[in-house]
Amino acid sequence: GQLSSLNLEFTTSTFSNYGAILVDEQTGVIKTNNTSNGSFIVNHDKGIIKGYHLSGGVSVYNDSYGEFTIFENSSVDMLYNSCALIVKEKFNWGNVTLDNGSITGEKPENLNTSGSNADQWKPVPVVMSNDSPIQYILKNGSVIKATLLHINRTPSNFRGEGSNPSLLQVGGVRISQGGDTNLKDLVIEMPENAFTYDPPYNGINNARWLTSGCSTTGWGGSKNTFSTCGGYYYSGNEGDPDPEDPEKPDVEDKTVYTYAFEDQWPAYGDFDMNDIVVSIDKMTATNDNKKLSIKGHIRAVGSSRKTGVGIQFLNVSSSGVTLAGKVQNGTPVFESGQNNPVVIISINAHKHCNPNIADDDFSFYNTIPSAGSQYNGNGAEFEIIMTFPTAEEATKAMNVKNLDVFIISKEAQGNIGRTEVHMANYAPTNLGTTALFGMSNDASANNTMLNVSKKGYYISTEGLAWGICIPNTEVWKWPKEYMMITGVYPGFKNWVINGGQTEDLDWISNHTNDIFVNP
Structure with a gap:
């Protein structure tokens, strides 16, 4: 079935979706007025959920497709995403687990998700968290693409798990708090000189970026292939093509x-x-x-x-x-x-x-x-x-x-x-x-x-x-x-x-x- 509304506010502890939840994409808000901890939105297989703003006070389990302009949490919320989550402006969440899932910006029109131009999936403009500690677990070929990764709380932890490597692709990193950002067992793509620091953090003594078991390249530089249920999100950099290969x-x-x-x-x-x-x-x-x-x-x-x-x-x-x-x-x-x-x-x-x-x-x-x-x-x-x-x-x-x-x-x-x-x-x-x-x-x-x-x-x-x-x-x-x-x-x-x-x-x-x- 399909539910269309200007806004959606629910009071139950768990809201399950097997169809389509479509709130207004310009102003529509999805939230809960349940003041107790433990409220969940569960977007099951083949479910679709769209809106302008998902606000805090609810944990989200996404096993299908979600699309928002702003997607943000409060300190008690958790996100488990095993499929496709599109965020057009800002993703603000502290406790995240991706299992062969993706957090990206919009998909360009006419994009062939199984072809070489799959790399054109847009990044989320801002990925950040106002909660501490920050815990991101990327499992089994998961993908996060962000124009800016804003470290606004520490300690911050980004960890890869599972049989296939996962990708963190960022255009820049802004650090607004002292303390360590720890990254482990990930493929990291970001340009040189990607870091900016808000005073008084100088990036040496007060705000460290620490990697362990990570493969780091420039944006688009890794050779790994990443795909989720949404298709190919990153097809890998194969280097200079052989002009004879197409023949x-x-x-x-x-x-x-x-x-x-x-x-x-x-x-x-x-x-x-x-x-x-x-x-x-x-x-x-x-x-x-x-x-x-x-x-x-x-x-x-x-x-x-x-x-x-x-x-x-x-x-x-x-x-x-x-x-x-x-x-x-x-x-x-x-x-x-x-x-x-x-x-x-x-x-x-x-x-x-x-x-x-x-x-x-x-x-x-x-x-x-x-x-x-x-x-x-x-x-x-x-x-x-x-x-x-x-x-x-x-x-x-x-x-x-x-x-x-x-x-x-x-x-x-x-x-x-x-x-x-x-x-x-x-x-x-x-x-x-x-x-x-x-x-x-x-x-x-x-x-x-x-x-x-x-x-x-x-x-x-x-x-x-x-x-x-x-x-x-x-x-x-x-x-x-x-x-x-x-x-x-x-x-x-x-x-x-x-x-x-x-x-x-x-x-x-x-x-x-x-x-x-x-x-």
């Missing part, structure tokens, strides 16, 4: 991605990062870019136990997708019991690389160079071919950020899910156990053993990771068996702790001779 009948990613894992999680183990080494050698989209081919190899197996390898596809639906190709068990299939599409490449990586060995032969493969050994070779080749209903869905799956390569170090037992090891900040699949989070050296949850607070999925108490991805023009050279990676590659530890950025890969060329080279 090609297909799309190809020529980068070789090497994934390396330590199987002793949640303990460090020997930390040689060669227990499983997987390479994705080539990704190609054909058939009007609807058919995606992913070719790769299991390169090395330095695990002393039965170990599996899989890929979880994030932000991708399996609906209408046909599968072909070759994995250890034959033709790929989507694993049952999963919310995201998951394909198992190897159920036993040792036997996948060397089919002639016994099922319980867990001898190291391609980690101890020995001339003539059956445990050295070219690895096990695999290919996953997915044909999608649309080219847009294939493009999402082809984005390496949406490829969650992981290993299975222990199969499920009874009610305990299987033990999975993923890259840093990638969540386990539905079949993976979380019982080991925060145990031993892990800080995926609060580690009470070592008294370390939660850092993120599969991140250690020191900020190290059990799974890494290295993009390069060739397969990365992993350490020999028993050689700790921090000794073979002196720059590895700092690279991981600083966020594992693609542009900071100089460390891979600085190594000792203790790398595996096939004899």
Whole structure:
């Protein structure tokens, strides 16, 4: 149904919308006269809510589409947004959680939200808060675009969470209060010299801008792709285009991605990062870019136990997708019991690389160079071919950020899910156990053993990771068996702790001779 009104004032503790609430877009106000805490507006899936001004005194849960000129709160209010929220002039809120949601300005007319001009979504002119403390959590590919981020209360905290990075894109930052603004695990885009300070705060002693695990570029400089239920809000900066690309009948990613894992999680183990080494050698989209081919190899197996390898596809639906190709068990299939599409490449990586060995032969493969050994070779080749209903869905799956390569170090037992090891900040699949989070050296949850607070999925108490991805023009050279990676590659530890950025890969060329080279 549809509700149209000049203003909307409600007295109930919870106002639920499944249709359309349309108040006057020039002067209309939505508010509550319920003076007790705990009043909510819940905008459910497919609901639409529009007006000029949403005022304080109410918390908002938005799972669909909202559009306002001014959107502001009082100190008790919370905002949870998992879809599209458009604010044309000012967003003023202190307690915000976005879960694959967006806060932006208007969408220009005739904007193709799945195309390259998706970057033209306008920013909100002002994003601020008059409440303290400020807490913004951006999960799973969320987006905030603002012309001005006004820090008017401290402490201020902006934190990214989930399996996909989230974007904070600001044209400038104005700081009106002393104290710290803390930003963690976000993609931040803003121009140089973005800061202005209201006296007496000089930006050094009284008002600090502190980042941890963030990737910072100029406006429009990051290469990440961000999309929510409203479509593509930011398609990523792909650099200078190849003038011949439009003439090609297909799309190809020529980068070789090497994934390396330590199987002793949640303990460090020997930390040689060669227990499983997987390479994705080539990704190609054909058939009007609807058919995606992913070719790769299991390169090395330095695990002393039965170990599996899989890929979880994030932000991708399996609906209408046909599968072909070759994995250890034959033709790929989507694993049952999963919310995201998951394909198992190897159920036993040792036997996948060397089919002639016994099922319980867990001898190291391609980690101890020995001339003539059956445990050295070219690895096990695999290919996953997915044909999608649309080219847009294939493009999402082809984005390496949406490829969650992981290993299975222990199969499920009874009610305990299987033990999975993923890259840093990638969540386990539905079949993976979380019982080991925060145990031993892990800080995926609060580690009470070592008294370390939660850092993120599969991140250690020191900020190290059990799974890494290295993009390069060739397969990365992993350490020999028993050689700790921090000794073979002196720059590895700092690279991981600083966020594992693609542009900071100089460390891979600085190594000792203790790398595996096939004899």
